Amino acid sequence: MPELPEVETVVRGLRPVLEKARLARVSLARPDLRFPLPEGFVQYLTGRKVKTLSRRGKYILATLDEGTTWITHLGMSGRFTIDAPDGEAAAERRASAGQAGHEGGFAFADKHDHVLIETDKGARLRFNDVRRFGFMDLAAPGTLDTNRHLAELGPEPLSRAFTAEHLLAEAKGRTAPLKTFLLDQKIVAGLGNIYVSEALFSARLSPLKPAGELTKVAAERLVRGVRRVLEAAIEAGGSSLRDYVQASGELGYFQHQFAVYGKEGEPCEGCRCEFGVERIVQSGRSTYWCPRKQK
DNA sequence: AGACGTACCTGACCGC
């Protein structure tokens, strides 16, 4: 589920709860997510203060007081829930909680809750991940740049480092189609299956076009298209934070209107032609596009 | 190096 805009929304939602807070209690329902949690994970986090929360690609980064970074990737289905300490939902969970967790009424309330965190300010966080493709890691001070998950990441698409020149240099000689090229986190960090389709539509470029055939003009359109769709989605995430997340406490998913994604057979944005959006499969994953508009 | 397929995990949905 979560691509850059969703992760950015999660970070913004977690910030008021985690930044400048101390992790008073941490517990795990299991020793691993997608990968084993690092040795001594709970002991390490417990008692540490979060200095800042940020994002790199699809990774959530929490910088701790002594310089270590707590890294979280949401995978496909990872989400955080912020529990109101004494709300109705909390009482309900207390009543139905089957597994032992924190004492004092805070527990692994849902089936796929894997990590519980309570801050010194009384905020309670649950990390839930049905498919368990998410993972967490710790990077010692000064090792973030060489961390195995982050070292190879391409530029942030909303930063000045993401340029047509960068895309052209990376695309040179490549036969892989633009769809696959943009999904590669080494090329640009944070795009996933949805926003690649959306960005290519926005740029009016075919997902089938070999990356090596990008022209300067097309690369410039692509940079603008990527930025446009991500900025719009982050904006939508902001609304969901205000409207939806505050009520439910759930962070990780929001409704967004897409131009082509999931719209097979429907007219693409602003179009009235009779053909509609097409779905094709590239490297085993769905791509949605308009063959009339995207060349 | 780069392109490709497969693995990981659970749940929802569809047709029979």
Added chain:
DNA sequence: TGCGGTCAGGTACGTC
């Protein structure tokens, strides 16, 4: 109602 197949927004890793 049950059952098997397919699909789902992620990354890592093996092979050619």
